[in-house]
Structure formats: C-alpha cells, structure tokens
Amino acid sequence: MSESTLFLITFIFYILAAFFYFSFFFAKKENLAKTGFRTAFMGLIIHTAALILRTIESGHAPFTNMYESLSFLAWSAILAYVIIEGKFRIRKAGPYFMLIVIALMALASSPLMPKEANPLVPALQSYWLWLHVSVTLLGEAFFAVAFITSIMYLAADSREKKGKTKKSGISSEKLDSISYRCIAIGFPLFTLGGLIFGMIWAYYAWGSYWSWDPKEVWSLITWFVFALYLHTRIVMGWKGRRSAAVSILGFLAALFTYFGVNYLLVGLHSYA
Amino acid sequence: MKDILRFFSSVKLAIVLLIIITCASILGTFIPQQRSAAEYAVRYGQLAGLFTRLQLTNLYHSWWFNGLLFFFALNIIICTLKRLSPKFKRAFQPTLRFETKTINSLKIKEKFKKNWNLARTKEELERELSARHYRIKEEDKENRSSFLARKKMLGLFGSDVVHLGLLIILAGGIISGLGGFRKDLILFEGESLPVPQADFQVRLDKFETEFYPDGRVKDWKSTLTVIENETALFSRIVEVNYPLSYQGYVFYQYSYGWDWKNPSLEIWVKKRSDPSFLRKLEFKVGQRVSLEGEDMQLMAHHFLPDLVINDKNEITTRSNEPNNPAAFIEGWQGEQIVISGWIFAKFPDFARIHSEKEMDLIFELRDFNSNQFSVIQAAKDPGVNFIWVGSGFLMLGLALAFYWPAREIKVILEESHGKTEVTAGGIASKNRDAFQTEFKTMMNSLRRSK
Numbered sequence: 196m197s198e199s200t201l202f203l204i205t206f207i208f209y210i211l212a213a214f215f216y217f218s219f220f221f222a223k224k225e226n227l228a229k230t231g232f233r234t235a236f237m238g239l240i241i242h243t244a245a246l247i248l249r250t251i252e253s254g255h256a257p258f259t260n261m262y263e264s265l266s267f268l269a270w271s272a273i274l275a276y277v278i279i280e281g282k283f284r285i286r287k288a289g290p291y292f293m294l295i296v297i298a299l300m301a302l303a304s305s306p307l308m309p310k311e312a313n314p315l316v317p318a319l320q321s322y323w324l325w326l327h328v329s330v331t332l333l334g335e336a337f338f339a340v341a342f343i344t345s346i347m348y349l350a351a352d353s354r355e356k357k358g359k360t361k362k363s364g365i366s367s368e369k370l371d372s373i374s375y376r377c378i379a380i381g382f383p384l385f386t387l388g389g390l391i392f393g394m395i396w397a398y399y400a401w402g403s404y405w406s407w408d409p410k411e412v413w414s415l416i417t418w419f420v421f422a423l424y425l426h427t428r429i430v431m432g433w434k435g436r437r438s439a440a441v442s443i444l445g446f447l448a449a450l451f452t453y454f455g456v457n458y459l460l461v462g463l464h465s466y467a
Numbered sequence: 468m469k470d471i472l473r474f475f476s477s478v479k480l481a482i483v484l485l486i487i488i489t490c491a492s493i494l495g496t497f498i499p500q501q502r503s504a505a506e507y508a509v510r511y512g513q514l515a516g517l518f519t520r521l522q523l524t525n526l527y528h529s530w531w532f533n534g535l536l537f538f539f540a541l542n543i544i545i546c547t548l549k550r551l552s553p554k555f556k557r558a559f560q561p562t563l564r565f566e567t568k569t570i571n572s573l574k575i576k577e578k579f580k581k582n583w584n585l586a587r588t589k590e591e592l593e594r595e596l597s598a599r600h601y602r603i604k605e606e607d608k609e610n611r612s613s614f615l616a617r618k619k620m621l622g623l624f625g626s627d628v629v630h631l632g633l634l635i636i637l638a639g640g641i642i643s644g645l646g647g648f649r650k651d652l653i654l655f656e657g658e659s660l661p662v663p664q665a666d667f668q669v670r671l672d673k674f675e676t677e678f679y680p681d682g683r684v685k686d687w688k689s690t691l692t693v694i695e696n697e698t699a700l701f702s703r704i705v706e707v708n709y710p711l712s713y714q715g716y717v718f719y720q721y722s723y724g725w726d727w728k729n730p731s732l733e734i735w736v737k738k739r740s741d742p743s744f745l746r747k748l749e750f751k752v753g754q755r756v757s758l759e760g761e762d763m764q765l766m767a768h769h770f771l772p773d774l775v776i777n778d779k780n781e782i783t784t785r786s787n788e789p790n791n792p793a794a795f796i797e798g799w800q801g802e803q804i805v806i807s808g809w810i811f812a813k814f815p816d817f818a819r820i821h822s823e824k825e826m827d828l829i830f831e832l833r834d835f836n837s838n839q840f841s842v843i844q845a846a847k848d849p850g851v852n853f854i855w856v857g858s859g860f861l862m863l864g865l866a867l868a869f870y871w872p873a874r875e876i877k878v879i880l881e882e883s884h885g886k887t888e889v890t891a892g893g894i895a896s897k898n899r900d901a902f903q904t905e906f907k908t909m910m911n912s913l914r915r916s917k
Contacts, residue, residue: 317707383865391858402719407527409496
C-alpha cells in the first residue's frame with residue numbers, strides 16, 4: 196500500500212471520528228464519544244504507518260515540505276489529544292479538536308501543496324532536522340490542545356456566570372487547569388525543539404546560532420507570550436478569562452510562526 | 468537607589484517590558500531589516516527617513532531595542548535575587564516552630580483523633596511519610612511532636628535556574644556581538660589564504676558540487692587543508708551542515724561562484740552559404756583571434772552568466788549562476804568593428820548580430836569555462852559556549868519548575884488521655900491536585916490503620 200493511500204484512509208478515519216464526536220455532542224451519548232476516541236486512535240496508528248512509509252520511500256524525515264509538515268502536525272495534534280484525553284478525560288473537547296485536525300489534513304491534501312517527495316537540499320541534510328522539527332511541532336500540538344480548552348473555558352465560564360450548569364459538562368475550573376497542564380508540557384518541548392535545537396542547528400548549518408530571521412523572531416514571540424502566560428498566572432495569580440486569553444494569543448502566535456512566516460515574510464527558513 | 472531597586476524588582480515591570488519587547492520584535496519582522504536606503508525609499512516613501520532615524524530598519528541591533536533587553540535583564544536579575552533568600556531559608560533552614568494555627572490556615576489539611584498513644588502514632592506517621600520518600604524533621608516535647616516532611620525542594624528553584632540560563636544566553640549574545648567576527652574567504656582550487664587574526668592558513672584543495680540523479684544540487688564540498696608554519700597539518704572535507712572547527716575558529720561551506728571576468732569560450736563559426744564551413748575557436752574574453760579564411764579577427768568583449776534585460780532596458784546579469792550564458796562578440800577588420808552582438812549558449816537561434824553588410828557568418832557559443840571558487844566563512848564566536856551552557860540551565864530549570872514539584876507537610880501530634888490528635892497540612896508549589904491526592908491517601912491510611 197502506498198503512502199498516499201494510507202494518508203487517505205487516515206483522513207477518512209479522522210472524519211469518522213469527528214462525525215462520532217459531533218453525534219456525541221448533539222445526542223449526549225457517552226458511547227459515541229468512546230467510539231470517536233477509538234476511531235481517532237485507529238487513525239493515529241494508520242497515520243503513523245503512513246509517516247513511516249513516507250520516511251522509507253523518500254529516505255528522509257517526513258517533514259521537509261508543507262504537505263509533509265502539515266500531515267506531521269496533524270499526527271502530533273492527535274497524539275497530544277490522545278495523551279491529554281487519557282489523562283484528563285476531556286471528551287467534550289473532541290469535536291472541536293477533530294475540526295482542527297481535519298482542517299490540517301484538508302490543507303495537506305489540497306492541490307496547492309505539492310505531494311512529491313523531493314531529495315533534500317543541502318541545508319536540510321542533518322539529523323537536527325528530525326530533532327528540531329518533530330519536537331517543535333509536538334510542542335505546538337500541545338499548545339493547540341490548550342487553545343481548544345481555553346476557548347471551551349471561555350464558553351463554560353460565561354455559561355456558569357449566567358447560572359446555567361450542564362450536568363455532563365466539564366467545570367470551567369477544570370478546563371483552566373487542563374489548559375495550564377497542556378502548556379506545562381508544550382512550553383518545555385517548544386523551548387527545547389524550537390529554540391534550543393533550532394539554535395544548535397543554525398550554528399552548524401548557517402554559521403550563527405541566531406540571525407533574527409523572521410521565523411526565529413516569531414518563535415521567540417510565541418515563547419514570550421507563553422512566558423507571559425506562566426508569569427501572570429504563577430506570580431500575579433491571573434486565572435480564568437485573562438489566562439485563557441493569553442493562552443489563545445500564544446497559540447495564534449505559534450500558528451503564525453508555522454504558516455504566516457512562510458507565506459508573508461521572507462527569510463532563511465524558506466525551504467518549502 | 469532604593470527606589471530604583473524597588474522599581475526593578477517588580478514583576479509588573481517585567482511583564483510590561485516583555486510586552487514592549489514582543490511588540491517591537493513583531494514590528495521588526497514586518498519591516499524588512501538591513502536593506503538599502505533606495506529599497507526603503509521605494510517601499511515607504513516619505514516615512515523611510517523617519518524609519519531609518521528610529522532605527523526601525525535595523526531594529527534588533529538598535530540602541531533602544533538593546534536598551535530594552537538590558538533593562539529586562541536587570542529586571543530579571545533583581546526579581547530573581549529578591550525572591551531567592553526566602554526560598555533558600557525555606558529549602559535549607561526549615562523551622563519546626565509552627566502551631567496548629569499555622570496548619571489550619573493551609574488549604575490542604577486534615578484533622579482527626581487516633582485511638583493510639585503518641586509513640587505509636589508517630590511510628591505509623593513516619594512509616595507513611597518515608598514510604599513516599601519524604602525527608603522528615605521532628606521535634607519532640609512532652610505529649611507533643613511536630614513534624615516537617617519535605618521532598619523535591621529543589622523544585623522551588625526551577626524558575627531561578629531558568630532565569631540564570633536566560634541571563635547566560637544573553638551574556639553569550641553580548642560576547643558574540645562584541646568579540647565575534649566572521650570573514651568570507653574566497654578560495655580558488657589550490658589557493659590558500661591566511662585566517663584573519665590567527666597564525667594559520669587554509670588551503671582549498673578541491674571544490675565540488677554533487678548532484679542528485681534528477682539534476683538538483685545534493686551538496687557542496689570543499690576539501691580544506693590547515694597549514695601552520697608552512698606545514699600542512701591535516702585535511703578535512705567541509706560541507707553544508709558539517710563545518711570544520713580548529714582553534715576556536717569554525718569554517719563553513721558558505722557559498723560558491725565563478726570568476727566570470729575572464730572565462731575561456733569556445734565559439735563555432737559557420738556559414739549560411741556553405742554547410743561544410745566550420746571553424747572552432749577557443750579563446751579568452753578580451754583576446755583577439757583570427758578567423759581562418761576570412762578577413763576578420765574575432766573577439767569576445769565580455770561575458771554574462773545570466774543575461775537579462777532589466778526594467779530600465781539595460782542588459783545585465785540576474786545572478787552569478789550560468790543560467791543564460793551569453794557573450795558579446797565583435798568582428799574586426801583592421802581597426803574597424805564590422806559586426807557586433809550577443810550570442811547565447813542556450814539559444815543559438817536567438818543571436819543578435821549587427822553588421823554593416825549582409826552577413827553570411829553564424830556564430831555559436833558552444834562552451835564556456837571559468838574558474839570556480841568556494842566561499843568559506845571563517846567565524847570566531849566566543850559567545851557560543853555560553854549559549855549552550857545557558858540552554859542547559861534553561862531546560863534543567865524548566866524540568867525542575869514543571870516536573871519536580873516541591874512538597875511540604877506539617878504535622879502536629881498531641882496526646883491527651885491516651886489518644887492522639889493529628890493536625891496535618893500540606894503545601895505544594897505546583898500540581899496541587901496530585902499532591903492533594905497523595906496527602907489524602909496518606910492521612911486516610913493513618914486514620915484507618917489498626
């Protein structure tokens with residue numbers, strides 16, 4: 196079976212998972228959420244196979260162009276979701292989260308993204324490609340989960356303020372704490388992969404660990420926003436709405452670092 | 468002085484500075500940095516002057532941006548130091564002087580009576596705590612014992628270690644900026660150049676470009692030899708991603724190019740009227756050669772590797788890559804130029820030759836050769852080790868701060884009439900839910916044990 200077939204099957208599984216999660220969302224049957232989770236998990240396994248096959252076929256890491264990197268980001272996002280769901284039971288986040296994953300997969304499969312595996316340009320021929328990109332994207336995947344739980348927090352909070360509480364809903368307090376836990380995982384990963392591994396690789400490939408390249412600057416900006424999140428929360432005691440807003444901003448900065456810089460700004464990182 | 472200290476010890480200031488630095492950094496990604504004045508004039512018109520004066524066009528190296536970074540560093544130092552000494556006291560000079568009152572004011576706490584005497588309760592409590600790797604300090608008085616059980620206290624210093632790491636990285640950046648330098652060494656094969664500020668030379672033995680089967684570039688490789696006191700010490704292949712380090716210098720495969728000023732050309736001359744006529748000429752740019760059988764001397768006036776006509780209608784070269792190689796040739800009769808024009812290696816039919824008379828000759832640019840050179844960047848960066856050490860501290864600090872949560876449990880046991888009253892409370896700096904679960908489990912098992 197070819198990589199593109201496996202990718203397609205994965206995509207179908209994710210769409211099915213989203214379908215089950217949304218049925219759960221409207222019909223409020225726990226079993227549907229469980230089926231959704233299992234389908235997403237199956238998708239993750241097939242996706243893993245697809246990535247391995249891609250690596251074997253191309254002979255290099257499966258994230259060297261936009262198609263590969265989007266597919267890998269979707270994989271990381273599902274992995275992060277499976278980990279967080281396993282730890283905190285956040286089924287309610289399932290439908291929203293699957294939407295993000297489907298958007299990533301749809302973007303990856305759009306005709307705008309060239310699919311063919313090209314041989315690596317000289318600058319990418321390094322094992323730091325594996326370490327730098329995979330750890331960074333995994334960190335960003337946890338920011339994505341925090342983004343969803345922060346949005347859900349805002350919704351739950353305004354619902355609770357109006358005096359409405361749903362019996363099956365997750366309390367806003369718990370959502371706030373899950374967002375924090377996701378960032379507590381994402382932040383060290385992003386620091387290590389995005390900034391530190393990035394500096395080491397830049398030192399070997401470009402001759403300088405820091406060049407104020409737009410992608411470097413935007414990674415730093417993302418890092419600053421999450422540093423703000425942590426300091427306002429831990430030192431100044433911000434919680435709830437303001438904290439959620441900073442976490443959302445942080446994810447948007449990460450998103451811009453990932454997409455915006457490639458399409459809007461010019462710099463050293465233009466490989467795709 | 469005190470006021471200044473107070474000002475810089477505020478976390479609010481840190482947050483304000485962080486927001487300003489973030490906004491400035493964003494601005495710097497939308498204004499292209501370090502371009503020519505002409506480019507800014509086209510892009511921003513009248514604003515260009517203002518932008519340049521505010522150093523927005525070289526923002527990350529501007530005095531005001533670095534000033535902000537300096538104040539931010541100062542702020543981090545003072546904030547961290549100010550919070551350090553209470554933390555040291557808490558971690559290394561713990562006190563057992565607390566009352567039940569103190570425990571009652573904690574968020575996580577338990578209070579219950581046990582049908583045991585003090586000694587037995589103590590023994591059981593110690594067993595519970597040490598089973599979970601708590602280190603115990605106790606103070607015994609008559610009928611009353613105080614316990615302080617603690618673990619992972621280093622976690623308290625996580626944020627300080629992160630800050631230390633950041634400061635070392637910033638220091639590394641300053642050292643790189645002040646003490647570092649880089650120089651491009653343009654080397655032809657067989658040539659050697661002295662390394663600036665060093666007492667050795669590097670020689671380029673070989674430069675080659677490797678290609679994939681589909682014609683894309685796979686790698687650029689330079690074989691370098693380090694020469695000291697006219698003795699060759701060793702040779703190494705330098706390629707992209709794999710620089711050579713020697714005596715604090717790092718040599719990178721940085722670029723390459725051709726010396727297009729003086730290439731040698733191969734030009735074929737044919738005749739429209741006579742298919743059997745063929746003259747193959749090989750000569751350098753600027754040389755005049757006679758065309759056998761014709762009353763004419765041929766010269767290539769100049770050569771462009773990538774000819775293009777720009778928007779001002781000038782003929783120029785787009786790059787130094789031989790994408791559209793072209794030669795401007797002249798035909799001389801005596802001291803008179805009779806024909807002149809461009810011929811193209813990739814488009815032989817496109818030749819543009821001007822001549823006075825009807826032209827029978829066809830000129831084809833068949834081949835061109837010039838010396839290729841490799842650009843090796845020699846860099847000395849004394850700050851780089853600070854960056855790696857700082858990064859190490861940064862990660863260690865993050866690990867401590869997030870995954871090594873300090874936990875403290877305070878217990879007072881008071882015996883009266885053969886029964887013991889247990890008052891216990893706990894403090895966790897992070898991950899309170901997990902701590903609460905641990906605390907409750909321990910207390911429940913103490914309460915229920917028989």
